[in-house]
Amino acid sequence: EIVLTQSPGTLSLSPGERASLSCRASQSVSSSYLAWYQQKPGQAPRLLIYGASSRATGIPDRFSGSGSGTDFSLTISRLEPEDFAVYYCQQYGSSPPLTFGGGTKVEIK
Amino acid sequence: EVQLLESGGGLVQPGGSLRLSCAASGFTFNSYGMTWVRQAPGKGLEWVSAINSDGGYTYYADSVKGRFTISRDNSQNTLDLRITSLRAEDTAVYYCAKGALGSGYVRTALDSWGQGTLVTVSS
Numbered sequence: 016e017i018v019l020t021q022s023p024g025t026l027s028l029s030p031g032e033r034a035s036l037s038c039r040a041s042q043s044v045s046s047s048y049l050a051w052y053q054q055k056p057g058q059a060p061r062l063l064i065y066g067a068s069s070r071a072t073g074i075p076d077r078f079s080g081s082g083s084g085t086d087f088s089l090t091i092s093r094l095e096p097e098d099f100a101v102y103y104c105q106q107y108g109s110s111p112p113l114t115f116g117g118g119t120k121v122e123i124k
Numbered sequence: 125e126v127q128l129l130e131s132g133g134g135l136v137q138p139g140g141s142l143r144l145s146c147a148a149s150g151f152t153f154n155s156y157g158m159t160w161v162r163q164a165p166g167k168g169l170e171w172v173s174a175i176n177s178d179g180g181y182t183y184y185a186d187s188v189k190g191r192f193t194i195s196r197d198n199s200q201n202t203l204d205l206r207i208t209s210l211r212a213e214d215t216a217v218y219y220c221a222k223g224a225l226g227s228g229y230v231r232t233a234l235d236s237w238g239q240g241t242l243v244t245v246s247s
Contacts, residue, residue, distance in 0.1 A: 058239075062235045112186070
């Protein structure tokens with residue numbers, strides 16, 4: 016089972032600032048099968064990024080993903096008020112279980 | 125528009141059983157793998173179980189193996205999760221989610237999610 020470790024646990028930033036989130040895997044993620052999700056309080060998660068760097072339908076271009084192997088990142092170029100949320104990475108490159116990271120909370124400073 | 129509507133959650137005693145259902149619409153259900161993900165109160169996401177498009181392959185997290193059974197009815201566009209021998213640590217919101225690729229496999233990102241159904245295990 017691949018273990019995903021997200022850091023930092025909490026990121027305190029102001030609107031307009033740049034956010035950089037990390038997701039590290041315990042072993043290489045095959046074919047960069049890594050996704051990022053956003054979850055707001057009381058809501059279901061929403062797919063942001065798949066294949067490590069491809070934006071899902073309707074996702075603004077201020078969200079970008081990168082990385083390969085064991086190190087992946089999600090960058091939000093300029094935080095908008097609606098971007099303050101919890102972000103999860105998930106790998107789907109290995110046989111199930113298709114594990115999630117523990118999440119990074121992006122909060123308003 | 126893709127819609128996933130979970131039902132069947134509620135309060136159940138430890139050791140009890142429950143059946144969760146997910147009604148799907150807005151896409152060709154029999155072309156997509158489907159997944160259950162849960163979230164304990166105040167905690168992160170946990171992958172629980174998945175099933176491929178024709179129901180021939182099922183997968184489970186170690187924490188639920190032997191107690192949970194995933195199934196689907198492609199004629200009714202429904203996904204089920206039968207849960208037995210419930211424990212306090214199974215308390216969570218259970219989400220059904222659709223695979224992003226129409227290949228039918230489960231090894232994909234999850235591009236649509238229901239709003240979840242809450243299961244509370246308590247005496």
